[in-house]
Amino acid sequence: MSLFWRIFVLNAVVLGTATALLLWAPVTVSVPVLLTEAVILLGGLAVMLVANAVLLRLGLAPLDRLTRLMTTVDLLRPGQRLPASGGGEVAELIRTFNAMLERLEHERATSSARALLAQEAERRRIAQELHDEVGQTMTAILLGLKRAADEAPEGLRHQLCEVQEITRESLDEVRHLVRRLRPGVLDDLGLVSALTSLTEDFATHTGLRVVRRFATDLPALAPETELVLYRVAQESLTNAARHADAERVTVGLRHDDGSVVLTVVDDGCGITVPREGAGIRGMRERALLAGGRLEISAAPRTGTQVQLTAPAPGRQP
Template sequence: MRSGAGLPLYWRVCLINGLVFVVGTLALALAPITVSATVLVSEAVVLLLGLVGIVVLNAALLRTSLAPLDRLSRLMETVDLQRPGRRLPESGSGAVGQLVRGFNAMIERLETERGTSNAKALAAQEAERHRIARELHDEIGQGLTAVLLGLRQLSTRVPADVRRDLLEVQETARSTLDEVRGVARRLRPGVLEDLGLHSALAALTTEFSAHGLKVQRTSTPGLPDLGLERELVVYRVAQEALTNVARHAEARTVRLALQRQGSAVVLAVDDDGQGLRGAAEGTGINGMRERALLIGAQLVVGVGELGGTSVRLTVPLEPAR
């Protein structure tokens, strides 16, 4: 068996079956057993035992040879590039061993290429967010500000019966300007770059609280600096988690916590909503997983302490390579 490890799989199976048949033939030829013209019960028992022994021996040898293929098949059915790191043990130098090593190398290459492409895509996405936020602030925001100033000056020169309608238009323009500024802040969290992660999360929770969601925020003071890239991932995951709660969870209360646990910083978002209820993960959760992979973090989505959905992002303090 060891000498045939380098043979193709087809010839290895033929060799195993041939070896079993040779052993069975030699056993029948050398054993002091005869078969009468009319097979006796004792002879039938001996033949049956010999047949069972041959089948068991053949099955054991084939299982030893083909077991890596079974493991490879099960791994291929469950492999998920969003949960990297799963590999088959590489052993042997035959065709099966080469197949296992080739599969592991393929998964390694796919994970690397996927990570690289996702990093470029997310970087382009952030750049586009910044561009749109800047245009909203500089162009649309300034244009609406000019409209407000013009309406204010115009309200002093119009008759009283028209002034009321003009004030309503002015209030609509003011609320539109506030909405534009809010969209710009969500697209580009300038407070994250200027004041840090704690202030950015505080502003984020305040924004969602203003829309009727009760947000309880806790954080550990004195957390180590994660760097802008990892802090941006933490902020985006918190933003997406709160957005999902506001849109789908039908929750009244949500808890957001940022704490240090050992050699990692953990972001936890729990709500008291209706939960996932067995639904498949959508694009929002998949996007959070993609961001977590970029910095070597781990994202876990499940049932939380409040009975709704729980989102846990564990960010190692050592930056990912």
């Protein structure tokens, strides 16, 4: 039944019931209207309006649910659907909206994957140029400064040593930037070694205590999945250092029911406002790239917990 005929029938039932009561009920209307007659008529009108409102509310409830979903749907949280049963225009509208959501989620995942892969390729290119061009140039400068310092008089030698130390620190920063842009250890030694290097470097630069809990029965993962897990861990550690005011961060990696689960838990101030910046949305896009699921919640003892569940080989996302 179409929406028009549904509303028409509901109103016809209410009005027909009211007419039948007026025809067969022992009620008359005097001129002028008596107080009791006015009370009966107004009461009947109130009952008719309430019944009509209730029936319309029940009939239009699916549209209200659809409206709420349309205003809150997030393509980075796939799977939000409304049940559509039966026929009629409302059910067909819900089915059409669900199909549209599925297409949009697929297109968003595809476009995000292309963008992230292009971003990683650009990072790899920049890291390679920094390593080959800037790194080698600064190394040559260090060698030249050392030779100049060895041959310079005592007063100038001290100044050259200071410049040499500044150049060495800059070279270390360039190497650190290269590792952040493209972790070579991830390609050479795998995810666990890359996360170990990442957490050690993070603890050295921030002074936070990092606890690692990596399982030994992890399955082999696709390079894209390993990169997603690494980038989510990297962003989570960065957020913990910048915003959490934490003292300890725990990074865990385990194999659970055909999936690999990454958890990053800090003991900081926790989630106070449900806001998501570019970093968190970037992590959600990466999770979609790996066919995984990202959950951000309060940790058991205050703080924040970031958990990424990515499918392992042999399991469909």
